[in-house]
Amino acid sequence: MSTIATTTDAAAVRALFEANSRAWGDTEAFAGTFTEDADYVTFFGGRMTGRHAIAEGHRGLFEGVLKGSRLYAEIEDLAFPAPGIALVHSRGAVLKGKRTRPSARALSVQTYVMTRGADGRWLIRVFQNTRHRPRVEAFSNWLAHRFGPRGK
Structure with missing residues (x-):
C-alpha cells in the first residue's frame, strides 16, 4: 500500500470489496x-457500461443459472496509485451448491479500480474479470523466457 492512502481508506476499500461479494445474488445491492458510470468486463469479454447495465446484465443470471450461488473473492494486492483511487487485484469465482472453495478451473484473476466520491464513499469504477488458465500462463512464461531477450 502506498503512502498516499490512509489506514481508513484501506479499511473502506476492503469493506467495499467484502460488500460487493456479499451482495452477489441481489441484483440491486450488487x-x-x-x-x-462503471465499466464491467466479464471473463468472456462481455462489457457492461453503467450501474443500470450491470444490474440488468446480472438480473437474469441471479434469477436463473446463478440463483443461490455465492461469490468467492480474495484480495491479493491493494494499492493506491493516487489520492481517492484504489487498485485491487484479486482471485475469485462463483460457488454453487455446497462448495466453499473454487476449483482451479473456475478461478479468475480480477482487477478493480475503486474511487472515493466527493461524499467520501468508495465505489467500484472498473472491474475486469479474466479466467485464470495455469497451463496457458506457464506456457506463455516459458515462451517469454525461451525467446525473449534473455533467452537468446
Whole structure:
C-alpha cells in the first residue's frame, strides 16, 4: 500500500470489496457497489457500461443459472496509485451448491479500480474479470523466457 492512502481508506476499500461479494445474488445491492458510470468486463469479454447495465446484465443470471450461488473473492494486492483511487487485484469465482472453495478451473484473476466520491464513499469504477488458465500462463512464461531477450 502506498503512502498516499490512509489506514481508513484501506479499511473502506476492503469493506467495499467484502460488500460487493456479499451482495452477489441481489441484483440491486450488487449493482449498488458500482459507480453510475462503471465499466464491467466479464471473463468472456462481455462489457457492461453503467450501474443500470450491470444490474440488468446480472438480473437474469441471479434469477436463473446463478440463483443461490455465492461469490468467492480474495484480495491479493491493494494499492493506491493516487489520492481517492484504489487498485485491487484479486482471485475469485462463483460457488454453487455446497462448495466453499473454487476449483482451479473456475478461478479468475480480477482487477478493480475503486474511487472515493466527493461524499467520501468508495465505489467500484472498473472491474475486469479474466479466467485464470495455469497451463496457458506457464506456457506463455516459458515462451517469454525461451525467446525473449534473455533467452537468446
